[in-house]
Every structure is written in C-alpha cells, then in structure tokens.
Amino acid sequence: MIDVLPEKVSEKFQIHIEKTIAQNSMVSFEYELSMPEGVIYYEARLRLLPKKNQIMVIIRDISEPHRSAELIRHQAHFDSLTDLPNRFLSLDRLSQILLEVQKSHEKAAVFFLDLDDFKKVNDSLGHEVGDELLIAAAARLQQTLKQNDTVGRLGGDEFIVLISSLNDENDALAIAERLLQAFRKPFKLEGRDLILTLSIGIAISPKDGTCASVLLRNADTAMYQAKAMGRNTSSFFTPQMNVAMRRRFEIEEQMHGALERNEFELYYQPQIDVKTNTIVGAEALLRWHNIVLGEITPDEFIPIAEQTGLITPIGVFVLQQALRFLNEWQSINKQNYTMAINLSPRQFRDPELVNIIKHTLHKNSINNECLELEITEGVLMNSQASIHDALLQIDELGIKLSMDDFGTGYSSLSYLREYPFDVLKIDRSFITGITDNKADCNLVKAAIAMSHSLEIKVVAEGVETKEQLDLLNELNCDIAQGFYLSKPLPAAKLLNFSLRYLKAL
Numbered sequence: 001m002i003d004v005l006p007e008k009v010s011e012k013f014q015i016h017i018e019k020t021i022a023q024n025s026m027v028s029f030e031y032e033l034s035m036p037e038g039v040i041y042y043e044a045r046l047r048l049l050p051k052k053n054q055i056m057v058i059i060r061d062i063s064e065p066h067r068s069a070e071l072i073r074h075q076a077h078f079d080s081l082t083d084l085p086n087r088f089l090s091l092d093r094l095s096q097i098l099l100e101v102q103k104s105h106e107k108a109a110v111f112f113l114d115l116d117d118f119k120k121v122n123d124s125l126g127h128e129v130g131d132e133l134l135i136a137a138a139a140r141l142q143q144t145l146k147q148n149d150t151v152g153r154l155g156g157d158e159f160i161v162l163i164s165s166l167n168d169e170n171d172a173l174a175i176a177e178r179l180l181q182a183f184r185k186p187f188k189l190e191g192r193d194l195i196l197t198l199s200i201g202i203a204i205s206p207k208d209g210t211c212a213s214v215l216l217r218n219a220d221t222a223m224y225q226a227k228a229m230g231r232n233t234s235s236f237f238t239p240q241m242n243v244a245m246r247r248r249f250e251i252e253e254q255m256h257g258a259l260e261r262n263e264f265e266l267y268y269q270p271q272i273d274v275k276t277n278t279i280v281g282a283e284a285l286l287r288w289h290n291i292v293l294g295e296i297t298p299d300e301f302i303p304i305a306e307q308t309g310l311i312t313p314i315g316v317f318v319l320q321q322a323l324r325f326l327n328e329w330q331s332i333n334k335q336n337y338t339m340a341i342n343l344s345p346r347q348f349r350d351p352e353l354v355n356i357i358k359h360t361l362h363k364n365s366i367n368n369e370c371l372e373l374e375i376t377e378g379v380l381m382n383s384q385a386s387i388h389d390a391l392l393q394i395d396e397l398g399i400k401l402s403m404d405d406f407g408t409g410y411s412s413l414s415y416l417r418e419y420p421f422d423v424l425k426i427d428r429s430f431i432t433g434i435t436d437n438k439a440d441c442n443l444v445k446a447a448i449a450m451s452h453s454l455e456i457k458v459v460a461e462g463v464e465t466k467e468q469l470d471l472l473n474e475l476n477c478d479i480a481q482g483f484y485l486s487k488p489l490p491a492a493k494l495l496n497f498s499l500r501y502l503k504a505l
C-alpha cells in the first residue's frame, strides 16, 4: 500500500500503524487523494488483530460528508449573494488585524461603505436587478483593492473594507478616493447604464478604537456624516460625531409617538401681494414641542423624519391641520386665501398621496386651486415615473405647484418647462443680498422675467427689510414672505394679524 500511495499519505499510514500497535486500540484518520475526477476524501480505520499479528484497515470514501461540512463552514462565513466574507468573518479578520498591528505598532483602517439610494434601485427596478448590482458592486470593490485587503458584506447594501499596515491616514484617504472613483463608471446591467455612488466612513486604529466593534461603530458613524455631506463622499470619524449621532438617535426616538402625544403644531407665515399689499395666503410651517428635548427646529427634525419615513404620517397631519385651518380662516375673513404646504421627496413614495390630498381638500370644502404644494428640486431629480405621474395628477386637479428654494440647487430651468409649475419661490439667500449685491439682484431680476414669460408667479422668501420689499416691487415680484412682513405665527395669531391687515385696507 505504501508503495502505491503518495509519500505524505504513506507517512500518515506509517504513523497511525505504529500508533495502533502501541495503543492496541482502534485508530482512525483522514486523508485525501487527487484523482482524475477531483480530490477524494477518505477515512481510514485501523485495528490490531493480535492473534493473527495483523492490522485490519477499513477505508471509507467520505467526500460527500466532507463537502457538506465544508459548505456549511463556507455558508457560516461567506455572504451567499456576493461570496464576500460576511459580517462574522469580517469582524473576526478585523480582530486578527488589530492584534497584528498592536504588535507591529502600525495603523489599521476600517471603511464602512453604504451604497447611496440603493433602495430606489430595488423599488424601481426590482430585487433581481438589485441583487445583480450588489454582485457587480462587490466585484468592483475587490478589483479596486489589493489582494491582501479584506472586502466584506455586512448585509443589505453595506460593505466593509479592512486595510492593515497603514503608514499614514492620507493613504486611507487615497484608498477612499480610489473606491469613489471606481464607482463613477456606470454599471451595465440588462442593457442599462446604472450609476451607483458610495458613502464611506473611515475609522483608524488605534486612534479611533482598538477593538473591532468600536471601530466598526465609529466607521458607521463617519459614514452617516458622509451621507449628510451629500453622499458620494468619504468622511473620517471624529469624537464630536458621536455627540451628533446621539442627538440624532434621541430625536428619532422621540419622533416615534410625537404625533400621538400631540407635540406638533403648525405655524403660518403670511404671504403678501407686493403690488396691492394684501394677504394672499400663508405657508404652513411645522413646529415640534417635545417633552424631553424641548423645541426642535424643522431644519433638524424634517431630514430625520424624511430618512426614517416618519415624514409620511407627519405630512398627512400637516395637510389635515393646514386645510382645516384654511377653511376656518377663509370663512372668518371671507377671503379666498391659498395655503402653501411643503412636500418632502419621501412623501411621493406613498402611492396614496394624491388620494389623501384629494380627500382632505374635499373634507374641508377647500377649492383645489387654494392649495399650493411646495417641492424642491430634490423631488424632481429622482426622475421616477411615479413622481412624474403624481405631479401631473396634482396639476390636473387644479392644485398649484410651487418650486421651492429656487437658486440653491442645480436650478435646472428644464424642470420649469417639464413640470406644470405655477409658482417659483426664490430662496432667501438671494433676497438677503439683493439690495447690496448686484449679482444677486441680477439673478432675482432674471428669475422673475423668466418665470413671467412662462406665466409662473414669483414669491420672494426671507424678505427682512423695507428696502428689499421696495426693490422687489420695482423688479415686478408678485408675492413676498419674510420676517419684515411677519414671522410664522400660531393659527390664532395669524387670524388676528390678517384681520388687522384687512381693517387697515
């Protein structure tokens, strides 16, 4: 037997034969042989037959159970979709790396990667395309990194990259830049070119932690910061981020149940016709008085409501409250006021949005043209068919559509032609400068002329001085809104304010 077996296997047999004789008991061991059909795994059982002075050897092919055990081991450590190390194995490798760099006094970097807007791909193109995209993204990450760097999938659209033996933090920045760059090339899937960007959070050991779970958490926190910075970018962890993160979680925690606890209130900021100096309507602006955190500004809580999806029920509350108040306001003052309400991009994901608007208008006996829905470019950049359809339905119902914050984003003029806008709101950052900054004044002048040529009314927001109002009048601006005229007011105060305005006419 020893003559026909490979040297290593023969040696194993030799050792176990000696063991069987020495112990006078059954001994077993496993070995493998390379056959033309592939590797075959065997188990050998050896037993001494003392009376016959012989050794009985029983050999069994264990390839099948061996492969099953290997598969189970693989499944426990690797992600089934991308075949990358899973969370468990990635964190295990990170722990190994940390032990090594501790000994060598080097640095290690943990990158927390999240694909931007991946959910939209799943929602709009289906899970199969989503899966293919994840596989392609995993492959691209691997191609971009060196062989001894680890890329793992933490779950969903989250990946981890581990870099050991880092000399300098700038090297980590260069790697992040390379990863972002690699994703600038579109993914070709089913004849489509899909653009997918990344947000990357980076934590460095030992500075940001010496244990795997802390480093991962800090890299995750930094990734949130990268998202907040506009996505498609990277961010290094800083200890201050933990404070911001804690605040975010506190707000999110309190926001659940805030509607039930009646903590939201609508304020209304009047909008004034620049030529006639009469109130034409108001913008509904949400306020949140929380029992634990106190007053929280919409600039802080609206993005969190948007990210968590809580904006959907909150948006319904805003619509109901604002239209109920509009009915009361119109009846008391006997004026056909309009109510401007902000709609966030996330609210368009609700397939019931148009029906809810229609039903709420009807329930409060409000004419459709008295409702003005303010949207930002963020809604339109999505270019989803469902959003397009919702905007057309809104227009067909005679509800007004207003482009908010004009001048702050891409200010793509094509949106004004493509969508049925009735109103354009010039952002307050331009109004602030109109009286002393020629460029701002020229932009406002051009925006008004262009809007009027498209039969779109112009609202100037953030009017804080008489000089600004006078200049806007000269520039033919239609409507003004701002602290000079009135701050946002609770419902009762707006009623008084508007009654005083009516009496003064």
Ligand SMILES: Nc1nc2c(ncn2[C@@H]2O[C@H](COP(=O)(O)O[C@H]3[C@@H](O)[C@H](n4cnc5c(=O)[nH]c(N)nc54)O[C@@H]3COP(=O)(O)O)[C@@H](O)[C@H]2O)c(=O)[nH]1
Pocket: 269, 283, 284, 285, 286, 287, 297, 298, 299, 302, 318, 342, 343, 344, 374, 404, 405, 425, 428, 461, 462, 463, 464, 481, 482, 483, 484, 488
């Ligand atoms: N999706 C929803 N978004 C909402 C809702 N309620 C508010 N918001 C958005 O939050 C952002 C901040 O709003 P707020 O703190 O209420 O600020 C508004 C005004 O108070 C402020 N303003 C108005 N005039 C002036 C001024 O003269 N000076 C000055 N410094 N600030 C002024 O501007 C905000 C109005 O912004 P806009 O909507 O762009 O007209 C803001 O983006 C709100 O949209 C909600 O219910 N849903």
